[in-house]
Amino acid sequence: MLEELRPRGSEGQGRSLYCSQVARRVVILHAFIKKTQSTPMRDLALARRRLKEVHDG
Numbered sequence: 001m002l003e004e005l006r007p008r009g010s011e012g013q014g015r016s017l018y019c020s021q022v023a024r025r026v027v028i029l030h031a032f033i034k035k036t037q038s039t040p041m042r043d044l045a046l047a048r049r050r051l052k053e054v055h056d057g
């Protein structure tokens with residue numbers, strides 16, 4: 001399952017997309033600074049590809 005953190009910093013609104021794993025691991029899949037209201041599809045697609053890689057092997 002893909003989850004999202006929403007930290008704020010001096011450069012703006014950030015996003016970190018992550019997943020939690022068995023054995024209490026958290027894997028950060030992608031992090032970026034948001035420049036638009038919605039999360040760009042390119043960033044979501046990248047995180048989903050990485051999530052699949054984590055689960056597959």
